[in-house]
Every structure is written in C-alpha cells, then in structure tokens.
Amino acid sequence: QKEVEQNSGPLSVPEGAIASLNCTYSDRGSQSFFWYRQYSGKSPELIMFIYSNGDKEDGRFTAQLNKASQYVSLLIRDSQPSDSATYLCAVNRDTGRRALTFGSGTRLQVQP
Amino acid sequence: EADIYQTPRYLVIGTGKKITLECSQTMGHDKMYWYQQDPGMELHLIHYSYGVNSTEKGDLSSESTVSRIRTEHFPLTLESARPSHTSQYLCASSEFLAGGGGETQYFGPGTRLLVL
Numbered sequence: 001q002k003e004v005e006q007n008s009g010p011l012s013v014p015e016g017a018i019a020s021l022n023c024t025y026s027d028r029g030s031q032s033f034f035w036y037r038q039y040s041g042k043s044p045e046l047i048m049f050i051y052s053n054g055d056k057e058d059g060r061f062t063a064q065l066n067k068a069s070q071y072v073s074l075l076i077r078d079s080q081p082s083d084s085a086t087y088l089c090a091v092n093r094d095t096g097r098r099a100l101t102f103g104s105g106t107r108l109q110v111q112p
Numbered sequence: 113e114a115d116i117y118q119t120p121r122y123l124v125i126g127t128g129k130k131i132t133l134e135c136s137q138t139m140g141h142d143k144m145y146w147y148q149q150d151p152g153m154e155l156h157l158i159h160y161s162y163g164v165n166s167t168e169k170g171d172l173s174s175e176s177t178v179s180r181i182r183t184e185h186f187p188l189t190l191e192s193a194r195p196s197h198t199s200q201y202l203c204a205s206s207e208f209l210a211g212g213g214g215e216t217q218y219f220g221p222g223t224r225l226l227v228l
Contacts, residue, residue, distance in 0.1 A: 032209070034216055043202050043219040044155070049209065088155070092215060100206075100217050104154035 001026055004091050004103035012109045019076040021106050023089030026070070033065055033072040034100065036088040044088055048074065079110045115139065116220035118203050124226045125193055133188045133223045135203030144186040145217065147202040148172060155202070161186055193227045200224050 005024045013019045023033075032051035036044035050056045050063040050072065062075040072091075076083055086105040093101055116137045125131055137144065146159040147170075157170030161180040175197070176190050186205075190197055204217040 032216075041151075041224075043222045046216055046218065049216055051209075090217075100215070102155045 003101050006103040006106045009107040010109045014111050019079045021074040021087050024071045025091045030091045032092040034090040035074045038086045081110045081112050084110045118220040122224045129193050131190050135186045136184050137205045141205035143206040145204040149200045195227045198227050
C-alpha cells in the first residue's frame with residue numbers, strides 16, 4: 001500500500017462544474033496535508049494546506065480533511081479550463097525528517 | 113513564499129560528461145530537497161539536506177551526489193552522465209507553517225536534462 005494514494009485520472013469535468021479530487025493516506029500520525037498543482041512541464045506550486053478536521057476555503061478551492069477516515073479532498077468550484085493540471089496530494093508525516101510524502105497525482109481536465 | 117532558483121533550465125549533454133545542476137534559495141531555509149520526475153510520472157525524492165554539511169539520500173537510488181556548504185546553495189552533481197539520467201530535476205526548500213501546521217515545500221522551476 002502506498003503511503004499517499006490518489007486516483008491517477010484523468011478526471012474530466014465540464015467548465016463551471018465542481019471538480020472533486022480525493023487522496024487517502026496510511027499514516028495516522030500525519031499532521032498536515034497539502035495540495036499542489038502542477039501544469040505539464042512545470043514544477044509543482046502550493047495551492048492549499050490544511051491540518052484541522054473539517055473544511056478550509058480559499059477562493060474557488062476548498063480542502064476537506066477527515067483524519068478518522070484518513071482522507072483529504074480538494075474541491076474546485078466553477079472549474080475553468082485553466083484549472084486543467086495534475087493535482088498532487090502531499091502529507092507531512094512528522095516535523096523531523098523528510099517533510100512531505102507526495103502522492104502520484106490526479107490529472108484534471110476541464111472541458112470548455 | 114520562497115524564491116528558489118535553478119540553473120540551467122534546460123541542458124543537453126553527451127554521455128560521460130560531468131554536470132552540476134545549481135539550486136539556490138534566498139529565504140534562509142535550512143531544509144532543501146532534490147526530486148527527480150519523468151514526464152507524467154510521480155515525484156521521487158533523491159536527496160535532502162537539513163542544513164549546512166548535512167546531506168542524506170532519498171527514497172530513489174540515484175547516482176548523483178549533493179553538497180551543502182552554504183545554507184542558500186544545494187548543487188547536484190552527476191560525475192558521468194548517461195541516457196538513463198534523462199529526466200526533470202526539481203529542487204525545493206521548506207519552511208514551517210505558522211500555527212503548528214508543520215512544514216511545506218516550495219519548488220524551483222526545474223532543470224530538464226537530456227543525455228544523448
């Protein structure tokens with residue numbers, strides 16, 4: 001079992017719809033959770049982080065965390081073609097070594 | 113947000129050459145990382161450093177080496193490049209989040225390496 005699991009996709013949604021990206025993790029000691037967006041050929045850029053159970057909203061993005069079920073999700077409202085990218089989930093397992101463990105990413109395609 | 117710089121951005125080189133990929137950051141971050149990523153594939157951690165004179169190998173075995181003589185500088189070296197080294201190399205540094213949220217990583221623009 002991978003430490004951080006994501007469906008590779010592609011997840012295809014029409015423009016204006018809500019895109020829902022999911023991530024599960026195996027280490028119950030994980031403390032904080034991050035979503036990165038990576039356009040093809042570019043480096044990952046941080047878009048959100050969350051470390052408390054519940055929802056965290058930032059513009060069109062909402063991160064949801066459920067530590068009991070060990071999953072974290074990212075909702076993108078009013079999806080735009082410019083949101084088409086690979087979304088990487090990352091987990092902070094501890095603050096000592098190797099800050100983040102990355103999932104393999106979900107490719108999102110927003111159809112105009 | 114961190115300012116992380118990588119040079120060169122693109123490199124085409126012949127087999128057997130020695131190359132050094134440069135990475136520097138201006139935020140004074142202690143922790144820095146090197147990742148390797150093939151197109152459409154996941155990130156693989158190959159090296160990391162907790163500070164000056166501290167380097168560790170990552171999850172993916174790599175023939176590259178790193179050094180950390182200055183806080184802001186974390187170069188990666190391949191003594192003898194091979195076609196199997198063709199990939200994208202991403203450098204990152206990390207900072208602690210306010211409020212006890214742990215650390216997050218910021219990435220440089222990457223170096224695309226092609227070994228012929």
